[in-house]
Structures are given as structure tokens and as C-alpha cells.
Amino acid sequence: MLHSLLSLAVLATTTAVGAALPTSPADTPKCTTPQKRNSWHDTSDADKKAYLAANRCLLTSPQKQNIFPGAKTRWDEFVALHQLHALQIHTTGQFLPYHRYYIKVLEFLLLECGYHGPLAYWDEPRDAGKFSKSLLLDTNLGFGGSGKGTQNCVTDGPFANLTVNIGPGFKSQPRCVNRKITDAFSSQTGATYVASAIKGSTYKEALDAIYSGPHLLGHMALSMMNGDSITSSGDPLFFMHHGFVDKMWRDWQLKDLTKRLKDISGLNAQDPAVGFSEFSGGIEVESAMWGKPTPEMLAVTPDPTSGDGGKKELTLGHVMSSLGIIPNATVADVMDTKGGYLCYEYV
Template identity: 40%
Template sequence: MTDFTRVVFLFFLAFSAWAAPCTNPGKRRAWHTFSNNEKLDYINAELCLMKKPASLGLPGAKTRFDEFQAIHQLQAYATHFVGAFLPFHRALLAAHETALRNECSYTGYQPYWYEQRDAGKFKSSIIFDATYGFGGDGSGAKGCITTGPFANYTNALGPAYQNTDHCIDRRINDMMSQSSSQREVDACLAKKDWISAWNCIEAMPHAGGHAGVGGQMQNGVSSPGDPLFYLHHTWLDKIWWDWQAKDRTKRVAEMGGTNIAPDNSPGFPPRPASIPRPTGADGDPGTTTTLNHVLNMYGNAPNRTIGEVMDIQGNVLCYEYVEPSS
């Protein structure tokens, strides 16, 4: 290579890095398409986060796993039933995925639970497999899970705003899981504007996974105490992205809705008086959610604005969703 061609080549490399920051998106795939070894790799990385001690000083958190749950618990009222609902969870999922990869040697990407496959029959889903899954239903008065890799984990955060040591609990409910059906997903994908799409996703598919699994997962504040939370919300993130991709240029800029969460929301335990009511308005000029709204990651990852996470193949995020073939 002559000096001239080398300069041209280097210039081209630099230019392409600047012009197309996300050239090799991580592939987020459905859990049921993972091989057994891939499933164990993911589970072992989560177990690794559960063994690493907490270091951020967040109230109650004992492990790295807890610290991601804390992001959710500490601002639950500012991140649900508001415009930031889906962007906040997108940023949280990315922070968790990055920790699995950077801190626990995970080489894959965040899987999602393709819930429409299991809607109405969660109890028989392979996701609850005791060896290659998340363990089964809860049992006994407390509903503790007793099988699978997470049966012995002691949650330090929750239920809700309390910080008490307790098991991961579940009460799988097939009827409630019907809200995750393909029909409900299609209804959301058909919405014409952001407000309608977000409300649809939060009301139906979102409720399907949380209420269908029950227990910790059904607690709107401390639900990330069950590692299934990440697979459920990644599926919701996929639904949002599938909706955005139908009119990408317009929908990666489409935001809005209130930034003031209602004080008593369905599925949310009452907020204790000791926790101030978050306004959720960080970065917004008024009471409407904008692209400038800041998503607080409490030191687990850099804070992001909603604008930075609107495109999953942009300057900050770089992943894609792989459709399962069946």
C-alpha cells in the first residue's frame, strides 16, 4: 500500500466509523431458540451478577444483580404510566446486558421471551425448565420457587419499597398470561401514534408477563428481583421496536405523554410516605415527556436521555431483534 492509498484508507475507516456508529448490531434472540449451552451461558452470567458484591451504595442492595433491581425500585413511580416507561426500560435492559458481557464474561446478547408462543399456557412453557430455564412455579405459603438455578437466591430488595430478605416467588396464572397473545401484540403494532402504542403495550402485553408469572414479577416496584423480568421486558422492547420500525424515521423521534405518574396506579403497591413522590420531570421543560428527558441509571451505566435510546441502532445502542422462525 502506498502512503497515499493508506491515507485514503484510514480516512475512509474514520469516516465510516463516524457515519455509521452501529455497524455490527448485537443479535437479541428468543429464548426458545437458544441451544442448551447458550441457555446455560446466560443463566451462569446472571448467577455471576448475583454473586458479585454491590459497590454503588444503593439502599438495601447487596449484589450487582440487586443494583439493577434498585434502579427500578428507586424510581418506580417516575417510570411507569408515563412517556418514559418504554425508554426507561430500554436503557435499564441495555445496562444489564452490558454488565453481563463486561463483568461476567457473557459473549451473547440479551434474550427475549417470545411470550405469544406461551400465552394462555405459561405453566407449560420451557422457560420454567429447572435445568435449562428459570425454574418453575412457586410453592408453599410464600410462593417461593424451589427448583432451578435461582431457587436459592435471597432477594434483598422488595417486596415493593421494603428492603427485606426473601425468596424469589411466583404464582403462575395461565388466564392472566392471555394478555401476552399474538392478538394483543398485533393490536399494539397497529396503533398509529406513539401515545396509543405505548398505552397498548403497557396495558396488555406488559401485564401479561407480569401477572402471568405472578409473585415478585407482579410487583410493579420490585419486579426485577425475578431474573425473568429481563426476558419479559426485552420482549416488550422488541414490540416497541417492531412498531417503530414500521415508520422508522418518524417513530425514532416520536415521544410525548405525561411525565407525572398517577399516585395510585393499578398493580402498584402504595408508596410509603417516607419516599418522596418523584415528579419524573428531569430534563423536560414542562409536564410532557420529551426527547430531553433524562433516564437515571444510578451509577450502573451512564444516564441517558430518551433521545439517545430511541433508535436501537444509533449512537448509543447497537442491537437488533432476530425473529424466531416458529
């Protein structure tokens, strides 16, 4: 019931901004002119400025859904969405499809702030080993540089002195947009590491190699939002890194497209004994670092088996939710970046 009410609310919202989103497979449009997603390096100055301004707008606009615990701004709601799903979308089969959907949610939110241009990604191999010199960290046409002071607050660029109220972990404490660049880790986002991450023949192999390889090392190199696995999306730079992660999945799919558009596997929520694969000890031990979801959070967190017939294994029918920001989508909807629900390609 809650969800059907939410989707009605969403329909009203999307109609208002003229961005009709498909609500059922029958409504799914054909993808005839895919949006071209360039690396930030190749994005026009005008698009860069407009993209950054729209991100800044989200960080400074009031919340709209009013159901995300701890949220004050529109950006907080978006970060809270990742926080609520954290134990479902990391070290699980959902990792790649959910983050692809999450980027789609960002695309919709940017429309609210007037950005209609293409999304971009960070072609990290170009900057591997020298992230700190990357033009993505430019003050004027980038995301600002490495943080300063004990909190590693970003003090230059469009996100200087802005506050995120979600995190760290399952807390909801105001903190600055922060990051700390370590070039040594960034060398493992280089071309040979990427090639190795996408050389497997099954989804499981690609998922594990991408997750523990360039994805994780990129996070370690950037340490966004206190290096927090649960709310690192609080730094807008996260989406340049995750665009790169999404591109790795797409590049892996393209090697045997017909077959790989249907290849999905893994769990739909973390195995409590494993937790995040990048940390040891399982969920219980790891919760010493970032606490546990509060009852308020659990009350709005979607059932991880939704669309999977109540089982723990992820299927193409799995339902992914943004709690009403955009309509729910299935994993099948996002398997193909040019399938209709999505319509973009990496160039």
C-alpha cells in the same frame, strides 16, 4: 455535582472491564453489526447456560455502588434502581424508553460477570395460554418453574433459594426469588393481542395498549416477586418478559420508522391522582399496598424533569440515570435500537 462524580466513577469502572460506553453524542459509535436478540426458544444451549450463570453471579456478588438503600448484592442495586424509579417509569411516557435503558444496564452488569453473548427475549405468543409448559421455565436451560409454598419461592433451576433484599414495594426485606404462573392470563400475550397492541398510529396509543395489554397480562401471568409493580425485576425472568415488551415497541416503530423514531409523549412522572393505571385510587391509596419511598430513597432518586426543562412532559432530551452503574443516556439515545448508543435487533 453528585452526578458528575458518579460518572467519573463509572468511567473508571467501564474502562477497567474494557467495555467503553459512549459518554456524549460525539462518541456514539455507528451501529454496523447489530447484536441479534433471539427468543430464548432459539438461543443456543451454551448461551443459555452462560447467561443464567452470569445472572446467578449478580445475585450472589456484593454490591459495588454503595448508594442504593437496602442493597446488599450487585443484583439488589439493579433492582433498587427500578424501585427508586418506579413512580417515574410506569404509567408514564418514560415506560418504554426507561425499560429499554434498564435492559442496557443489565447488559453491562452481565459483562461484569463474564457474559459477553447476546441478550434474549421471550417470544410470548409461542407460549400464550400455556406459560407453565414453556421451555423458559426449564430447570436446567431455563429460569426454573412456578414457585412453591406460601411464599411461591422458586425451588428449582439456577435461582432456587437465592435472596433478593429489595422490596416488596418500597420496603427492603429479604425474600426468595418468587413467582406464580397462571396460564389463563398468559393467553392475552397471544399474537392477536400483540397485533392489537401495536396497531395504533401514535406513540401514546402504542404505549397505552402495550402497557395495559400484553405487558400487564404477562406480569399477571407470572406474578414475579409477589406480583409487585415496584420490584418485580428481582426475578431474572422479568428481563425475558421485558425484552418482549421492548420488541413490541420496536415492531411498532418499524411500521413507520423515520417518523416513529422521533415520536415520544406522555409524562415524565406519574400523575399522583392516577398512580399506576392497573390499580385504582392514585398514589396515596396505592401506597397502602407498598408503602412510600423512604427519605433515604428520595435523597438519591433522580429529578424526573431532568432534561425536560423542568416541565412534566417527557421530551427526547429527557435524561435517564442508573445512578452511576452506566452513564446517563437521553430518551433520544434509545429511540433507535440501531442508532449507535444501542446496536441490536430482534430476530
